Amino acid sequence: MAKAKKKSLPKNFEELLDAGDVEALKAVFESCDVNARGGYSKQTALAFNELPDELVRWLVGQGADISALDSYGLTPLHARASHWQGSTGILLELGADVHATDKRGNTALHKAAAVGNLQTARILLQHGARVDAVNDDRLTPMAFALQQCGNVDIEKTAAMARLLLEAHSSAGQRDPITDVMRELVQRIGTEFEFHRSNFNPDSVAATSAALNQLYTLFGVAPVPHRVEHDGKSPIIATAPTWQGRHQQLWELLVPSGGAAGTLQGEVIRLSGRIFNELDGNGGINWDAQFRQMATALLTYLGSGEPLPAASLDEAAGIVDAVKKRSGDTERLCELAEQWVALNPTPTSLAAPAYTR
Template identity: 60%
Template sequence: MAKAKKKLLPKDFTTQLEAGDLDALKAVFDSCDVNARGGIFKQSALAFNECPDELVRWLVTQGADLSTPDSYGQTPLHARAGHWQGRIEVLLELGADVHSGENVRGTPLHMAAGIGNIHTARLLLNHGARVAALDGQGLTPLVYALQRCSNAGIEGMAAMAELLLEAAQAQAPKSARTFVDRIFKRRLEHPTPVTPEMKAHVQRIGTEFEFHRAGFNPDSVDATSVALEKLYALFDVPPVPRRTTHDGKSPIIANATRWQDQHQELWELLVPSKGAADTVQGEVVRISGRIRSELEGNGGVNWDASFKKMADAFLAHVASGVALPESALAEAREIVSEVKGQRGDTERLCALAVEWVGLNPKPEKLSTPSYHR
């Protein structure tokens, strides 16, 4: 009776791929099943972007399954499409399913769009990938990519959006295109209706970039600005105004009515894109916002000694200058004590920050803090 082959690839399989010895790689499968899985995501050999095309073809002739899922249910085509190099040609040549993952984890086009790989996305579209395919959350590849876009990805996002919008127009039924053209008496600029969701994502992308523009990489800020303007035009979104920060001299005033809006207003006015604020007022707002974001948004995964020092600094600041009333200071002390144990009312902490800034409108220079967040 033949000995059953191993279901797991050798731990050094990646190293063997890097060595590139085809005969040695084939020999791995003398003892391993052709669909054996390995690596962090427990994927088949076909899913490794470094796997030579010759080995891929040989494995398929030996019975390797192009749809073998990894631990997350993604096929080799998904894995490669989501890689920055995206070497998918051989998988497409062998018949990998470009529609796999619809209504579940998303298609390979979702993966390529999300990482901003234009070449890979174009190859998938040329092989019939549907630009209107939905993932399990009801997102198209375009919305998925917009949702994930950060400042560093704006250039790629503009190019990806243009590609996917053009593809949507090409894939739209002719009757639908004719109907829309007749209604608007012009060629459809956006092949599918630009939804409020898409507009909101572009607005968010612009807002985040403008907040960080001053500290953005000077070598790429101009190109990123041009790409952002392209996104605004593609989705018919008014450009987000350039950020106006406080001059460091005039009184610090929040004009909004609700404290929540005042906190956001002060954040935009006083908090830099990275590092501590220039003024104590800005730092009080920044600390309260950072602590709230870390505990409420991140679940405290990055919590460390610096955050505890920030909490102590907050307490010292709101007791300085025109200090908060004693009852509010007592609240602050209790909240800071709880916050240092990764609990406590972080919303109230932000409200107290706004209250203290209101009592101390004259900018006060911040001394170099002892923390680095």
């Protein structure tokens, strides 16, 4: 009776891929099933972008499943399209389904658009990928690319947007630009402007130019450059609500990275960071550093012109709860804004013990 073949790829499979020895790679499947899995996502060999085309053909000829799903529900085509150098042509040549979707309804074109790989996107479009396909969030590949875009991705996203808009036009489709896309472009611009002053000086000009291209392509008014506080004049927020004033102070005082230069900025930064981590991120990154930040915030609220005794006691109770990943973090932000209103004269911040 023939010995059953292994269901897992050898631990050194990626090293073998780097070596590029096709015969050595074929030898792996003398003891491993052609659909054996490996890597962090438990994918089959076909999903590895570095797998030589010759071996892809050989594995498919040996019965390898070209549509095998990994632990994230991605086919080999999805996995390769997600790579910044995704090599999808061979899979499409051998019959991979260009319209297949993952667990979130994303097609391979969604994946390629999100990483900004123009070559892969072009190949997928040439093989019939639908530029108007929507995922479970009702996002087309273009909208998905905008949603996933961070500051370092702006140049690639602008180039991808041009390609996909051309594809829409070539397909004779109506104007594909939606209000959601415009909002996403505005979000990209807002995020970039917040970090512009601390952005890589070697790429800030090119990134800024690409952002302007996005504004033009989607008919969005450019987000104004951020105006930061001069560190000397009184700190005044004028929005009608405390939430609006906290946001104004954030934009005025909080730096792109690291601690603020003033005590007022740090009070706003810490209250916002704690709120975002516990209420926006579920406390995934909560650790001793965040607990130190919460302790420091309470100390700051009691300095200068302190909060009224009742408010300071309330803040102390919230901070105690926050250290256990609980507490009214929104109220903590409100108290932070109130403290800044009591202390409008900028106060220099000594280097804090925490590093987040």
